[in-house]
Amino acid sequence: MKITIVKYNAGNVQSVLYALQRIGYNAVVTADPEEINQADKVILPGVGQAGSAMEYLKERGLDEVIVNLKQPILGICLGMQLMCRRSEEGDTPCLGIxxxxxxxxxxxxxxxxQIGWNTVYDLKSDLFAGMKENSFIYLVHGYYASVGTHTIAKANYIREYSTALQKDNFYGVQFHPEKSADAGELILKNFIEKI
Incomplete structure (x- = not known):
């Protein structure tokens, strides 16, 4: 099983690597399109600013690589937001998945x-296999994705929003599975073993 974590100017790469190691998997951190294309599973992490992150991906042609992937890919936090159509943060056009x-x-x-623990509900994917409704997950975000046709889980803070999205082989979670204790480890395990 080859797992790659897309390397770009995102802040949580190391903690994602450690979380995968805790559940028995190693991953390669790379910005090499060939390595990303050859992976069985791809993770797009993210802590940072939408505009500079999209700029970084575009400069390296990684935006094209990501949208054309056929294997399962998981966007985390900013990684999920970058998979959306547009972000209000800096009025940034994103990947549009x-x-x-x-x-x-x-x-x-x-x-x-929002910084801290919140509950996740309306779980609708194998990504959440074995997970109870209203499990606690850890979040750090000032921006949210609206609820829409691709919503597979919700949370509520100020308003109800998408805390997970899915379309075809593309999955995104607004929360940090790498910091969400047992629930987060289960989600990462499901992504690798069931998706």
Whole structure:
């Protein structure tokens, strides 16, 4: 099983690597299109800013590589947002895999970004096999993807939003499975073994 993590200017690569090692898998971190294309599973991690992340991917032709992948790919946090049509963050056109739009949380009462544990519900994919409704997951985000045709899980903070999306071989999670304890490890295991 060859797992690659797409290397770009994203902040959570190391913690994703460690999380995979904890469940018994090794991954290669690479920006090499050939290595990415040859992988059995691909992970697009992400902590950072949408505009600079898209710029980095485009400069290296990785935007084209990602949208043309045929094997399962999992976007995490910013990685999921980059798979959407557009992000309000810097008015950034993204990869357009999911038709959902990414918008900034607005609230006079609640803190933005949302940082911490929240429950995930309406689970609709093998990605969540064996996981209970309302399991706790860990999030750090000021932007969210709206609920739409590709939504496979939801959470609620300020408003209901997509905490996971799926279309064909493309999967995205807004939360950090690598920081979500047992639930997160189960999701990574499902992605590798069941998807």
């Amino acid at each position: 999911f038709d959902e739009e990414v918008m900034k949380f607005q609230s006079p009462q609640l803190k933005v970004p």
